[in-house]
Amino acid sequence: MAPAPLSTAPSTSKSYPKTTPPSILLVIIDIHPLSWSLLASPPPLAPLPDHPGIDRAQASPMTLPDFVTVLMVFLNAHLASRWGNEVVVYGASAGRAKLLYPPPPNAVAGPSKPRPNSYLPFQLLDSRIEEGLKEMAAEERDRLENGDIKSLNQPPAMVSALTKALCFINRIIPNNANSAALIDPTSNQDQNGPSSSGPDKPETRILVINATPGENVSTAQADSNGENGNNANANGQNNGESSQSGKGGQMRGGYVGLMNCVFAAQKAKVPIDVLSLPPPNIDASPPIFLQQAAHLTEGIYWQWNGRGGLLQYLHALYLPPPSLRHHPFVVPPQDAVGFRAVCFCHHKTLDVGFVCSVCLSIFCEPRPVCLMCKTRFPIKSIPTLKSLATYIEPIPIPDTVPPLPVQKGSWNNQAADHKKEKHKNATNGDRSEPIEID
Amino acid sequence: MVQPSFSHPRAESSSSSASTSPTAALDTFLDNQHQSYFEELYKSEAVCLCILRSLPPVCRHIILHHLWSHQPLRTTEVKSFVQMDIKTSLEEVDEVMKPALKRKILHPMILKKGKNIWLSNDAFKKGLRNVLTGLGTSNSFGVPFDREDDMEVPSQEELIAYGEEAFEGILKYMVSSGLGIGFSVALPQPEVLELLHISGLMIDPSDATGQRPNLNRMTITSKGFQFLLEDRQTQLWEILMYYLNAKEANSERSAEVLSMFFTLGCMQLGQDYSASRSFPHTLSALNDLAQYGFIYRPSPDADQFYPTHLATALCSGDAATNQGQDADEKRFLILETNYKIYAYTSNELEIAILNLFVDIRIRYPNLVVGKLDRKNVKSAMEKGISANQIIAYLSSHAHPQMYNSPPPLLHPTIVDQLHLWDRERNRLKMEDTVMLEFFSKELFEDTVNEATTNAALQLSVPAQKFLFIEPQTKAAITDFVKERQNQLRSGF
């Protein structure tokens, strides 16, 4: 491949890699209809008098077809940049996630006729993605026509798509540590050793394209702890300014699920890149949990500024494979990351929370019994905690940090059990039904 | 005893393997071409795609990064991409982008105030953009053939088998001519033989001038043996480049033929294409390629053709992802530190190649067991195969199992021993010389001094008063001797 300028090269350029392993890019694209309707008609941009260069660029509405065109070019560029590169695309719509590309093996092959002016793999990819998106859109329409309007209010199933992507990675690059551990405790030392499947182990990365504004990963965990009698339902919600524009600011699947995905990705050394499309004029707060995911897996997080140029941004930021990102290239400087968490009781995003010392569950308010592990907390401590809680004020935010969503008002439909407990650190909007204690 | 100087045999071998990328032949060819040649090449989108992929990764990503920009690429930008200091000299930045400069993708330009920029080659930029968007118009990915539905379509396996048979036939012919072991090999087409002769892979030993060879009685040369040990993709590109050079020698334009190679490389196995519409200008070259098994035609004069895996794998960057030749199929060698070789193969050609340097002891239907020994390795080396080539062959065919042991793929013992055997061969160095024999000690010593000052001395043997000098200095030295002789005589 590389014409090797060995003898003449100065010492610096010798350290550049001659080849990179083949790279598999898993793209998760958020195609939630409500989010895209927001993006297609964004409110006007705030002027940036300090940066006349940027200010001159007009705000550009972005529709799904436009974006998909851009995305296809980007994916083609990924395929073009090395033989053996592969692309996997998942679509995440309201409450469901689906593999769009590669097509399922039993599906009818798409357009078999190659076009004389496009490279066949590109053509297959593009047509299949288009087809898949149309299929998903049709399913959405069916759901609507069947009167299932509620489902549209569900946030995009990012977590489901992420778990699928991780399962996919696990299949193509099985982590042999697990199976080795099954057989002999002393033999599983070579996790990073040379015992890979062959000389060229592909590297993988996940690119999440988020279109949904708000601090969105904060909804109900798909709760399986049935014996605790928790019937958390999926309508938990928590978003900033966009709550009036139809509950766009949510992501289905939950904080815990997302975090589990992050740790699994960490283990597999898969970076999760995040491109957040809603520009600041739609979405004042970044999707902090996706941002955390990118941060924890050493991925790249970037928020579009709403002024076009997506094609260039995609190529410049997300194209280099992980093996080249830190050397010789550089990762763009990342923003401050808020390590906020979500409470288990009301699915609120918290700066300060109450944590059970036994099971480390997080709650947004003092309570006598831990919901998860049934630990009884000393009654006498509750007033103290309450008083502590009232002192919690949001911190003044430095310049580097994007501002928090405006927090105003207190919540309204408080559940019966906890009516008396009121806090200052309330968020706005309607809330889910709290977990019931048996 | 001279200490062997390959103190880092691994470094040596790795660097040698790095320099022999599969497309080395293509690279040297392209390196010698001019701007206009590239302009013509870049008219085809397939070429742009393949050239892009042949660049080293860092350079490639900078090009892609820059692809959608309207501005020329500034050197300071490149410096910041690759975290170089802003004051780094231009040469070092140049080094990063050198492959692109060589392929004329970027043209250096110096603006006022010492600012350096690189202008993109418009043809290339446009071509690459068209690749990604699919908006080209040059039909460079091949025009599919409009076939009727009831036509029989060869399966991918059949195409692979066809290509394999055709190309291995040529290789087998070459091996059998050198070893005298007979497979029943069909004689390749005369055009193929001619190319083998022109390229110097085979010669007719009875034809001293090399002008009028008898094509049916050729034997393999050392270059040919080396060729056999290369991996498949290197062989393909070498053959294609010999072909291209032969075309150039006939003063034909080769750019279109070369771009056809790339187009073939981007085609899909199992798909049929229309020859006349895909390659309107290079039909004859396409016909020539059919003889090497690159394409398959259902009937000799049909417009319809199928590229075989030889063609479609041409541009797949590394040998491991060759679609046609299954990667596992190619990795069949297990080499032990006791020099034993186990080759899990039943491919006659591979066995014949192994037979060049391995003492084959046992043959089973799917396994050959042999031993690397001095005798066989040296006989291979006498045929012109070097230790590095054997090492490269062994490592590129190493069984996946061999990757499970700690890093050096081939054990250093074996690598060192191969190098030692190689050295052994070079223990005697042949040089032409002229020997002078003296009877007078004085004259001998004077001549030695004279020869040393003129760097003509090769060896002097004072006991017998023998002197060995460089042949080309013979006249000067004899003149000196005569003169000195006269002086000495007159002195007495």
Add this chain to the structure above:
Amino acid sequence: MPSDVNYAPEADEIDDDDFIDDDDLPGPSSRGKKGWAAGSKKGGKGKDPGRHAWEAEYKKSWDIVQEDESGSLESAVESLLARGRRKRALMVDTPLRRSIIRHMFIILDLSESMLDKDYRPTRFEVILGYLRSYVVEWFDQNPLGQIGIIIMRDRLSEVLVPMGGNPQEILSVLSDKRRLEPSGEPSLQNGLVMAKGGMSHLPTTSSLETLIIFSSISTADPDGPTTIHNVLEDLVENKIRTMILSLAGEIKICRSISERTGGKFGVALDQDHLKDLMWETIPPPATTIAPPITVGVRNALAAAGKNGPGGSGLGNKAPNGDLMVMGFPIQLPLGGETLCSCHGLLKRGGYLCPRCGSKLCDVPTDCEVCGLMVVSSPHLARSFWFLFPVANYGVLHIEEIMESSKSETCCGCDIEFPDISTVDEGVAQVEDGVSPTGRYRCAKCQNDFCADCDLYIHDTLHTCPGCSQ
């Protein structure tokens, strides 16, 4: 689980079994409570008291795996996998007690004595193998804890891994055997001094611990004014709990160090006992399980001793616990340098306390200004999978698929399932929870998964792709 059997030398199948068990089972080991400090005298109370570790026959790992009639290992592998599945099915769903913040240095003796072959293949290999699973287990149970590793060899000590909360980093260092070649003699004093130095920046009120794995029977300490007894006084003063685990025999100085500092001392009888002893140090020491009102770690710990241990285990009675106020900080990008509130130094990066906005160097810690306990929420989240386990997937029989085949592909990795018609109905008996059809169904979302995804989802991912839709 019978505790005694476990360190009987011929507990052949069981030791393999137990290993899986401990990998899957998050809870503190319920076995072998007797090991610590029970000491060396009561050795050999297993089934066969006459045999010592060195008399036992070497168990070949390949003997455990049995070939089936056709000479294939497939069934053996499958039954191993199935055993893992069964274990998981037995796993209790009750949430387990987790501790708050622990800092631990593991001091590893890498003297020549580690190459002794009384453990097979060597002490060194065995310890490394155990340490790797130990670290994983430890972090699962102490999500907010931090571990550092110090090695002692050639009379020197060296910080192999500085104090940190990333198990992956520690694991990758531990798998690099070439860096860990044992040699020379250990110096206990140097090791302890280094551990103390490494923890000096931490508040003495947080739980500071060292775990020494000592293989030698002597220590070669530096000649000088300070002796190991001075170091011991320092340790006591700084409240560094020292646990010592000897592979060789009981050593007076080791015993007194651990007793003075409130730790434990143990002598491993054999490989399984060694493991039991190590695993016993995973659950947090009773004193850190903090009782009442917690404004911060310090108060919690200060109040600790008075209330006594909160019941060290898994009784049916709910353990004492408490609610703690925790803040989740904002991590600053590596921009310019700013002053931190904890050391008053100019540093890049750092964390902002969510309540008072002061900058802290590292988390978890207490905010210097407002006293809030500041932790990184991902650290907490690392243990959440215990709280929301994925329901076990059921085995699917052929008939069930015939009736209700929703999808032909795995819901996780989208691979195509094997064709049902090829499955021989005669073989379709379910053995050990292995599905004859290669499909496993989630009881909740009714999606089908392949065997690979089933393992991956339950062992690593802990989130069901179907249920999260």
